Amino acid sequence: MGTFTWLLLFLDYFFLTRFYHFKKGHLVILSLSIFLQACWGISDFFWMNLFHFFDGVDNKGLWSTFAGGVGNINGYTSLMVSYSGLYAGLYLKEKKGKWSLLFLLMYMFTLLAAMYGMSDNAVFALFVLFLALPFFCFQKKEVLLQCIDLYLAFFLTMKLAVYLIPAEGSSYNVGDKGFFLLLGYSALPFLAIPVLGLLRLLVMKLREEAVQKLLRPLYYAVFCLILCGVIFVFYDANVSHKIAFLTKYKNYFLFDDAWGSGRGFIWKMGMDFFMNKMPLWQRIFGYGPDSYYMLTNDHYKFEISQSAFGAIDNIHNEYLNILLTIGMAGLIAYFLFIFFSLKTLWEKDREGEESFSGTVFPFATGIALLCYLGQAVINIAVPIVLPIIFILFFLGLGTKCRAQECSDDTAS
Numbered sequence: 581m582g583t584f585t586w587l588l589l590f591l592d593y594f595f596l597t598r599f600y601h602f603k604k605g606h607l608v609i610l611s612l613s614i615f616l617q618a619c620w621g622i623s624d625f626f627w628m629n630l631f632h633f634f635d636g637v638d639n640k641g642l643w644s645t646f647a648g649g650v651g652n653i654n655g656y657t658s659l660m661v662s663y664s665g666l667y668a669g670l671y672l673k674e675k676k677g678k679w680s681l682l683f684l685l686m687y688m689f690t691l692l693a694a695m696y697g698m699s700d701n702a703v704f705a706l707f708v709l710f711l712a713l714p715f716f717c718f719q720k721k722e723v724l725l726q727c728i729d730l731y732l733a734f735f736l737t738m739k740l741a742v743y744l745i746p747a748e749g750s751s752y753n754v755g756d757k758g759f760f761l762l763l764g765y766s767a768l769p770f771l772a773i774p775v776l777g778l779l780r781l782l783v784m785k786l787r788e789e790a791v792q793k794l795l796r797p798l799y800y801a802v803f804c805l806i807l808c809g810v811i812f813v814f815y816d817a818n819v820s821h822k823i824a825f826l827t828k829y830k831n832y833f834l835f836d837d838a839w840g841s842g843r844g845f846i847w848k849m850g851m852d853f854f855m856n857k858m859p860l861w862q863r864i865f866g867y868g869p870d871s872y873y874m875l876t877n878d879h880y881k882f883e884i885s886q887s888a889f890g891a892i893d894n895i896h897n898e899y900l901n902i903l904l905t906i907g908m909a910g911l912i913a914y915f916l917f918i919f920f921s922l923k924t925l926w927e928k929d930r931e932g933e934e935s936f937s938g939t940v941f942p943f944a945t946g947i948a949l950l951c952y953l954g955q956a957v958i959n960i961a962v963p964i965v966l967p968i969i970f971i972l973f974f975l976g977l978g979t980k981c982r983a984q985e986c987s988d989d990t991a992s
Contacts, residue, residue, distance in 0.1 A: 581961045582870040592971055597978035602937055604679075607670075611686050614663050618693035621648025621656050625696035625751045644751030647697055655965045657697030658955045661705040662969050663690040665951030668709060669944030672716065672726050673934065680726075684733060691737045698751060698758035700832065700840075701955035706734070706760075708954030709947065711803065716926075716943075718796040721788050728780045735772045738764040756841075759832060837887075840958055843896045845887060849880055850895045850904055858904075866907030875904060898956035918953065922946050925976050937979045945976030 742764035817833035873893035925946035
Protein backbone atom coordinates (compact mmCIF):
# COMPACT_ATOMS: atom_id res chain seq x y z
CA MET A 581 0.00 0.00 0.00
CA GLY A 582 2.66 2.50 -1.08
CA THR A 583 2.35 5.86 -2.82
CA PHE A 584 1.56 4.39 -6.24
CA THR A 585 -1.36 2.32 -4.92
CA TRP A 586 -2.87 5.35 -3.17
CA LEU A 587 -2.49 7.33 -6.41
CA LEU A 588 -4.43 4.62 -8.26
CA LEU A 589 -7.12 4.78 -5.57
CA PHE A 590 -7.44 8.53 -6.07
CA LEU A 591 -7.94 7.94 -9.81
CA ASP A 592 -10.56 5.30 -8.98
CA TYR A 593 -12.35 7.82 -6.79
CA PHE A 594 -12.26 10.46 -9.50
CA PHE A 595 -13.64 8.30 -12.30
CA LEU A 596 -16.16 6.30 -10.27
CA THR A 597 -17.76 9.31 -8.60
CA ARG A 598 -18.08 11.16 -11.88
CA PHE A 599 -18.73 8.61 -14.63
CA TYR A 600 -20.15 5.44 -13.09
CA HIS A 601 -23.95 5.13 -13.24
CA PHE A 602 -25.20 2.69 -10.64
CA LYS A 603 -27.99 0.26 -11.49
CA LYS A 604 -29.59 -2.07 -8.98
CA GLY A 605 -29.02 -5.04 -11.27
CA HIS A 606 -25.27 -4.55 -10.85
CA LEU A 607 -25.70 -5.95 -7.34
CA VAL A 608 -26.63 -9.32 -8.83
CA ILE A 609 -23.29 -9.50 -10.65
CA LEU A 610 -21.45 -8.30 -7.53
CA SER A 611 -23.28 -10.86 -5.38
CA LEU A 612 -22.41 -13.66 -7.78
CA SER A 613 -18.72 -12.79 -7.67
CA ILE A 614 -18.80 -12.54 -3.86
CA PHE A 615 -20.62 -15.87 -3.64
CA LEU A 616 -17.94 -17.59 -5.74
CA GLN A 617 -15.14 -16.01 -3.70
CA ALA A 618 -16.79 -17.15 -0.45
CA CYS A 619 -17.29 -20.66 -1.86
CA TRP A 620 -13.59 -20.83 -2.69
CA GLY A 621 -12.61 -19.86 0.84
CA ILE A 622 -15.10 -22.29 2.42
CA SER A 623 -13.79 -25.10 0.23
CA ASP A 624 -10.27 -24.33 1.46
CA PHE A 625 -11.51 -24.60 5.07
CA PHE A 626 -12.67 -28.14 4.28
CA TRP A 627 -9.37 -28.93 2.50
CA MET A 628 -10.97 -29.57 -0.88
CA ASN A 629 -8.02 -27.98 -2.72
CA LEU A 630 -10.20 -27.29 -5.76
CA PHE A 631 -7.57 -25.24 -7.57
CA HIS A 632 -4.63 -27.41 -6.48
CA PHE A 633 -2.84 -24.54 -4.76
CA PHE A 634 -1.78 -26.89 -1.98
CA ASP A 635 -0.44 -29.71 -4.13
CA GLY A 636 2.82 -30.93 -2.63
CA VAL A 637 2.18 -29.14 0.69
CA ASP A 638 2.01 -31.85 3.36
CA ASN A 639 1.80 -29.49 6.35
CA LYS A 640 -1.94 -29.03 6.97
CA GLY A 641 -1.13 -26.10 9.25
CA LEU A 642 -0.17 -24.17 6.11
CA TRP A 643 -3.43 -25.18 4.47
CA SER A 644 -5.34 -23.51 7.30
CA THR A 645 -3.43 -20.24 6.94
CA PHE A 646 -4.50 -19.34 3.39
CA ALA A 647 -7.98 -19.16 1.89
CA GLY A 648 -10.06 -18.13 -1.06
CA GLY A 649 -7.38 -16.87 -3.42
CA VAL A 650 -7.02 -13.70 -1.34
CA GLY A 651 -3.94 -15.12 0.40
CA ASN A 652 -3.52 -14.97 4.14
CA ILE A 653 -6.70 -15.74 6.12
CA ASN A 654 -6.49 -12.26 7.69
CA GLY A 655 -7.06 -10.63 4.31
CA TYR A 656 -9.71 -13.16 3.29
CA THR A 657 -11.68 -12.74 6.51
CA SER A 658 -11.47 -8.94 6.40
CA LEU A 659 -12.91 -9.00 2.88
CA MET A 660 -15.73 -11.42 3.75
CA VAL A 661 -16.74 -9.60 6.95
CA SER A 662 -16.80 -6.27 5.09
CA TYR A 663 -19.16 -7.86 2.57
CA SER A 664 -21.28 -8.99 5.54
CA GLY A 665 -21.53 -5.34 6.54
CA LEU A 666 -22.55 -4.39 3.00
CA TYR A 667 -25.41 -6.90 2.94
CA ALA A 668 -26.44 -6.05 6.51
CA GLY A 669 -26.85 -2.41 5.42
CA LEU A 670 -28.73 -3.39 2.25
CA TYR A 671 -31.10 -5.68 4.16
CA LEU A 672 -31.71 -3.08 6.84
CA LYS A 673 -32.95 -0.47 4.37
CA GLU A 674 -34.43 -2.57 1.54
CA LYS A 675 -38.24 -2.64 1.30
CA LYS A 676 -38.81 -5.11 -1.56
CA GLY A 677 -39.19 -8.74 -0.46
CA LYS A 678 -37.16 -10.52 -3.18
CA TRP A 679 -34.21 -8.20 -2.80
CA SER A 680 -34.41 -8.40 1.00
CA LEU A 681 -34.22 -12.20 0.82
CA LEU A 682 -31.17 -12.04 -1.47
CA PHE A 683 -29.42 -9.59 0.87
CA LEU A 684 -30.20 -11.65 3.98
CA LEU A 685 -28.96 -14.87 2.40
CA MET A 686 -25.77 -13.18 1.19
CA TYR A 687 -25.28 -11.68 4.65
CA MET A 688 -25.48 -15.14 6.22
CA PHE A 689 -23.27 -16.75 3.58
CA THR A 690 -20.51 -14.15 3.89
CA LEU A 691 -20.75 -14.50 7.69
CA LEU A 692 -20.27 -18.25 7.29
CA ALA A 693 -17.25 -17.64 5.06
CA ALA A 694 -15.79 -15.14 7.55
CA MET A 695 -16.22 -17.60 10.43
CA TYR A 696 -14.50 -20.33 8.43
CA GLY A 697 -11.68 -17.87 7.76
CA MET A 698 -10.89 -18.30 11.49
CA SER A 699 -9.14 -14.92 11.68
CA ASP A 700 -10.16 -12.95 14.73
CA ASN A 701 -10.30 -9.64 12.90
CA ALA A 702 -13.91 -10.70 12.25
CA VAL A 703 -14.54 -10.29 15.99
CA PHE A 704 -13.55 -6.62 15.89
CA ALA A 705 -15.53 -5.94 12.70
CA LEU A 706 -18.74 -7.58 13.91
CA PHE A 707 -18.45 -6.08 17.39
CA VAL A 708 -18.42 -2.61 15.81
CA LEU A 709 -21.20 -3.56 13.37
CA PHE A 710 -23.60 -4.95 15.97
CA LEU A 711 -23.05 -2.06 18.36
CA ALA A 712 -23.57 0.53 15.62
CA LEU A 713 -26.59 -0.89 13.74
CA PRO A 714 -29.30 -0.06 16.36
CA PHE A 715 -28.40 3.65 16.20
CA PHE A 716 -29.84 3.68 12.65
CA CYS A 717 -33.01 1.77 13.53
CA PHE A 718 -35.08 3.57 16.17
CA GLN A 719 -36.94 5.92 13.84
CA LYS A 720 -39.01 3.08 12.35
CA LYS A 721 -40.20 -0.09 14.04
CA GLU A 722 -39.93 -2.01 10.76
CA VAL A 723 -36.23 -1.23 10.49
CA LEU A 724 -35.63 -2.23 14.12
CA LEU A 725 -37.27 -5.60 13.45
CA GLN A 726 -34.95 -6.10 10.48
CA CYS A 727 -32.00 -5.26 12.73
CA ILE A 728 -33.06 -7.99 15.16
CA ASP A 729 -33.32 -10.35 12.16
CA LEU A 730 -29.64 -9.68 11.47
CA TYR A 731 -28.70 -10.65 15.03
CA LEU A 732 -30.80 -13.81 14.83
CA ALA A 733 -29.22 -14.70 11.49
CA PHE A 734 -25.77 -14.25 13.01
CA PHE A 735 -26.36 -16.78 15.80
CA LEU A 736 -28.11 -19.20 13.44
CA THR A 737 -25.13 -18.99 11.09
CA MET A 738 -22.78 -19.60 14.03
CA LYS A 739 -24.60 -22.84 14.92
CA LEU A 740 -24.76 -23.89 11.27
CA ALA A 741 -21.02 -23.30 10.94
CA VAL A 742 -20.09 -25.67 13.77
CA TYR A 743 -22.75 -28.21 12.73
CA LEU A 744 -21.10 -28.58 9.31
CA ILE A 745 -17.57 -29.09 10.69
CA PRO A 746 -16.56 -32.78 10.40
CA ALA A 747 -14.59 -34.64 13.05
CA GLU A 748 -11.57 -34.65 10.72
CA GLY A 749 -10.58 -32.99 7.49
CA SER A 750 -10.93 -29.27 8.15
CA SER A 751 -8.82 -26.32 9.24
CA TYR A 752 -10.61 -26.37 12.59
CA ASN A 753 -8.56 -29.42 13.53
CA VAL A 754 -5.25 -27.57 13.04
CA GLY A 755 -3.82 -24.61 14.95
CA ASP A 756 -5.85 -21.82 16.55
CA LYS A 757 -9.63 -22.08 16.62
CA GLY A 758 -11.69 -19.17 15.40
CA PHE A 759 -13.40 -17.23 18.21
CA PHE A 760 -16.87 -17.49 16.68
CA LEU A 761 -16.47 -21.21 16.06
CA LEU A 762 -15.52 -21.69 19.71
CA LEU A 763 -18.63 -19.74 20.71
CA GLY A 764 -20.69 -21.84 18.30
CA TYR A 765 -19.83 -24.94 20.30
CA SER A 766 -20.91 -23.21 23.52
CA ALA A 767 -24.43 -22.66 24.85
CA LEU A 768 -24.46 -18.97 23.82
CA PRO A 769 -26.38 -19.40 20.52
CA PHE A 770 -29.05 -21.51 22.26
CA LEU A 771 -29.49 -18.70 24.80
CA ALA A 772 -29.29 -15.79 22.35
CA ILE A 773 -31.74 -17.09 19.73
CA PRO A 774 -34.82 -17.42 22.03
CA VAL A 775 -33.99 -14.14 23.80
CA LEU A 776 -33.80 -12.32 20.46
CA GLY A 777 -36.99 -14.07 19.34
CA LEU A 778 -38.84 -12.80 22.40
CA LEU A 779 -37.40 -9.33 21.89
CA ARG A 780 -38.68 -9.36 18.33
CA LEU A 781 -42.18 -10.30 19.49
CA LEU A 782 -42.07 -7.52 22.08
CA VAL A 783 -41.05 -4.92 19.50
CA MET A 784 -43.83 -6.10 17.16
CA LYS A 785 -46.40 -5.37 19.86
CA LEU A 786 -45.04 -1.94 20.73
CA ARG A 787 -46.40 1.21 19.15
CA GLU A 788 -44.20 3.23 16.83
CA GLU A 789 -43.80 6.02 19.38
CA ALA A 790 -42.76 3.60 22.13
CA VAL A 791 -39.84 2.38 20.04
CA GLN A 792 -38.28 5.83 20.15
CA LYS A 793 -39.31 6.84 23.66
CA LEU A 794 -38.63 3.52 25.42
CA LEU A 795 -36.21 1.40 23.41
CA ARG A 796 -33.87 4.17 22.26
CA PRO A 797 -32.82 5.28 25.80
CA LEU A 798 -32.82 1.63 26.89
CA TYR A 799 -30.33 0.75 24.15
CA TYR A 800 -28.13 3.70 25.09
CA ALA A 801 -27.94 2.23 28.59
CA VAL A 802 -27.20 -1.25 27.20
CA PHE A 803 -24.53 0.25 24.94
CA CYS A 804 -22.78 1.81 27.94
CA LEU A 805 -23.08 -1.46 29.89
CA ILE A 806 -21.53 -3.41 27.02
CA LEU A 807 -18.57 -1.03 26.81
CA CYS A 808 -18.12 -1.21 30.60
CA GLY A 809 -18.36 -5.01 30.40
CA VAL A 810 -15.66 -5.17 27.76
CA ILE A 811 -13.40 -2.96 29.87
CA PHE A 812 -14.07 -5.14 32.93
CA VAL A 813 -13.31 -8.36 31.02
CA PHE A 814 -9.95 -7.04 29.87
CA TYR A 815 -9.22 -5.71 33.35
CA ASP A 816 -10.01 -9.05 34.95
CA ALA A 817 -8.03 -11.04 32.39
CA ASN A 818 -4.97 -8.81 32.79
CA VAL A 819 -5.10 -7.59 36.42
CA SER A 820 -7.56 -9.13 38.90
CA HIS A 821 -7.97 -12.71 37.51
CA LYS A 822 -11.21 -13.39 39.44
CA ILE A 823 -13.39 -14.88 36.66
CA ALA A 824 -12.19 -18.43 36.02
CA PHE A 825 -14.33 -18.71 32.86
CA LEU A 826 -12.12 -16.17 31.07
CA THR A 827 -9.05 -18.40 31.29
CA LYS A 828 -10.49 -20.40 28.38
CA TYR A 829 -10.27 -17.23 26.26
CA LYS A 830 -7.02 -15.82 27.64
CA ASN A 831 -5.50 -15.78 24.15
CA TYR A 832 -8.05 -13.08 23.28
CA PHE A 833 -8.15 -11.00 26.46
CA LEU A 834 -4.68 -11.29 28.04
CA PHE A 835 -2.36 -8.58 26.69
CA ASP A 836 1.26 -9.68 26.57
CA ASP A 837 3.95 -10.08 23.92
CA ALA A 838 2.23 -13.22 22.61
CA TRP A 839 -1.22 -11.61 22.32
CA GLY A 840 -2.73 -11.74 18.84
CA SER A 841 -0.09 -14.08 17.39
CA GLY A 842 2.69 -11.72 18.47
CA ARG A 843 0.85 -8.45 17.85
CA GLY A 844 1.46 -7.42 21.47
CA PHE A 845 5.23 -7.57 20.91
CA ILE A 846 5.02 -5.81 17.52
CA TRP A 847 2.75 -3.00 18.79
CA LYS A 848 4.95 -2.41 21.82
CA MET A 849 7.99 -2.12 19.59
CA GLY A 850 6.26 0.32 17.23
CA MET A 851 4.99 2.55 20.02
CA ASP A 852 8.39 2.53 21.69
CA PHE A 853 9.93 3.81 18.46
CA PHE A 854 7.28 6.52 18.05
CA MET A 855 7.53 7.75 21.65
CA ASN A 856 11.27 7.44 22.29
CA LYS A 857 13.26 7.30 19.04
CA MET A 858 11.40 9.28 16.38
CA PRO A 859 12.47 12.87 15.78
CA LEU A 860 9.64 15.43 15.70
CA TRP A 861 9.59 15.82 11.93
CA GLN A 862 9.18 12.05 11.52
CA ARG A 863 6.37 12.01 14.05
CA ILE A 864 4.59 14.58 11.91
CA PHE A 865 5.34 13.14 8.43
CA GLY A 866 6.29 9.54 9.18
CA TYR A 867 9.15 7.17 8.36
CA GLY A 868 7.97 6.80 4.77
CA PRO A 869 5.05 5.00 3.07
CA ASP A 870 5.10 1.21 3.45
CA SER A 871 8.36 1.35 5.41
CA TYR A 872 7.69 -0.62 8.60
CA TYR A 873 10.13 -3.37 7.63
CA MET A 874 12.91 -0.81 7.22
CA LEU A 875 11.99 0.70 10.59
CA THR A 876 12.21 -2.62 12.45
CA ASN A 877 15.28 -3.80 10.56
CA ASP A 878 17.18 -0.57 11.22
CA HIS A 879 16.29 -0.09 14.89
CA TYR A 880 15.17 -3.43 16.42
CA LYS A 881 17.24 -6.07 14.68
CA PHE A 882 18.53 -7.57 17.93
CA GLU A 883 15.10 -7.71 19.62
CA ILE A 884 13.62 -9.40 16.56
CA SER A 885 16.46 -11.92 16.39
CA GLN A 886 15.65 -12.92 19.97
CA SER A 887 11.94 -13.34 19.18
CA ALA A 888 10.05 -16.02 17.26
CA PHE A 889 10.01 -13.82 14.13
CA GLY A 890 12.64 -13.91 11.44
CA ALA A 891 11.59 -10.45 10.26
CA ILE A 892 8.72 -8.04 10.89
CA ASP A 893 7.43 -6.17 7.86
CA ASN A 894 4.09 -4.89 9.18
CA ILE A 895 2.60 -3.85 12.50
CA HIS A 896 -0.81 -5.57 12.06
CA ASN A 897 -2.67 -2.38 12.95
CA GLU A 898 -3.63 -0.09 10.10
CA TYR A 899 -3.81 3.03 12.28
CA LEU A 900 -0.45 2.47 13.97
CA ASN A 901 1.02 1.70 10.56
CA ILE A 902 -0.22 5.03 9.18
CA LEU A 903 1.03 6.85 12.29
CA LEU A 904 4.53 5.43 11.92
CA THR A 905 4.88 5.50 8.14
CA ILE A 906 3.13 8.75 7.13
CA GLY A 907 2.95 10.37 10.54
CA MET A 908 0.38 12.30 12.55
CA ALA A 909 -0.40 14.47 9.51
CA GLY A 910 -1.24 11.37 7.47
CA LEU A 911 -3.33 9.80 10.25
CA ILE A 912 -5.35 12.99 10.79
CA ALA A 913 -5.93 13.34 7.04
CA TYR A 914 -7.05 9.69 6.86
CA PHE A 915 -9.48 10.10 9.77
CA LEU A 916 -10.93 13.29 8.27
CA PHE A 917 -11.37 11.58 4.91
CA ILE A 918 -13.17 8.63 6.55
CA PHE A 919 -15.32 10.88 8.78
CA PHE A 920 -16.62 13.09 5.98
CA SER A 921 -17.10 10.09 3.68
CA LEU A 922 -19.28 8.32 6.27
CA LYS A 923 -21.14 11.56 6.97
CA THR A 924 -21.98 11.86 3.27
CA LEU A 925 -22.93 8.20 2.89
CA TRP A 926 -25.25 8.21 5.90
CA GLU A 927 -27.02 11.53 5.49
CA LYS A 928 -30.68 11.43 4.47
CA ASP A 929 -32.11 12.66 1.21
CA ARG A 930 -33.05 16.31 1.39
CA GLU A 931 -36.73 15.53 0.82
CA GLY A 932 -36.64 12.99 3.65
CA GLU A 933 -37.56 10.11 1.32
CA GLU A 934 -35.38 7.07 0.79
CA SER A 935 -34.36 5.81 -2.64
CA PHE A 936 -32.15 2.82 -3.36
CA SER A 937 -29.50 4.74 -5.30
CA GLY A 938 -29.62 7.88 -3.19
CA THR A 939 -29.87 6.37 0.29
CA VAL A 940 -29.92 2.56 0.60
CA PHE A 941 -26.85 1.63 -1.43
CA PRO A 942 -24.66 4.50 -0.11
CA PHE A 943 -25.73 3.63 3.45
CA ALA A 944 -24.74 -0.02 2.92
CA THR A 945 -21.32 0.85 1.50
CA GLY A 946 -20.76 3.00 4.60
CA ILE A 947 -21.56 -0.02 6.81
CA ALA A 948 -19.11 -2.14 4.80
CA LEU A 949 -16.47 0.53 5.34
CA LEU A 950 -17.29 0.58 9.06
CA CYS A 951 -16.67 -3.18 9.29
CA TYR A 952 -13.37 -2.73 7.49
CA LEU A 953 -12.36 0.03 9.89
CA GLY A 954 -13.23 -2.20 12.86
CA GLN A 955 -11.06 -5.10 11.76
CA ALA A 956 -8.21 -2.74 10.81
CA VAL A 957 -7.40 -2.45 14.54
CA ILE A 958 -5.59 -5.80 14.30
CA ASN A 959 -4.91 -5.98 10.57
CA ILE A 960 -2.94 -4.10 7.96
CA ALA A 961 -4.10 -2.60 4.69
CA VAL A 962 -3.21 -4.86 1.77
CA PRO A 963 -3.68 -4.06 -1.94
CA ILE A 964 -5.97 -7.05 -2.52
CA VAL A 965 -8.55 -5.95 0.10
CA LEU A 966 -8.48 -2.21 0.85
CA PRO A 967 -8.95 -1.11 -2.81
CA ILE A 968 -12.02 -3.36 -3.12
CA ILE A 969 -13.65 -1.88 -0.01
CA PHE A 970 -12.69 1.65 -1.00
CA ILE A 971 -14.03 1.18 -4.53
CA LEU A 972 -17.31 -0.01 -3.01
CA PHE A 973 -17.75 3.10 -0.94
CA PHE A 974 -16.53 5.28 -3.82
CA LEU A 975 -19.50 3.81 -5.73
CA GLY A 976 -21.70 4.77 -2.79
CA LEU A 977 -20.35 8.31 -2.77
CA GLY A 978 -20.89 8.60 -6.51
CA THR A 979 -24.49 7.43 -6.42
CA LYS A 980 -25.19 9.60 -3.37
CA CYS A 981 -23.83 12.76 -4.96
CA ARG A 982 -25.54 12.04 -8.29
CA ALA A 983 -28.89 11.49 -6.54
CA GLN A 984 -28.48 14.81 -4.71
CA GLU A 985 -27.68 16.59 -7.99
CA CYS A 986 -30.81 15.10 -9.59
CA SER A 987 -32.98 16.21 -6.65
CA ASP A 988 -31.52 19.73 -6.89
CA ASP A 989 -32.28 19.84 -10.64
CA THR A 990 -35.85 18.63 -10.00
CA ALA A 991 -36.36 21.22 -7.28
CA SER A 992 -35.09 24.02 -9.52
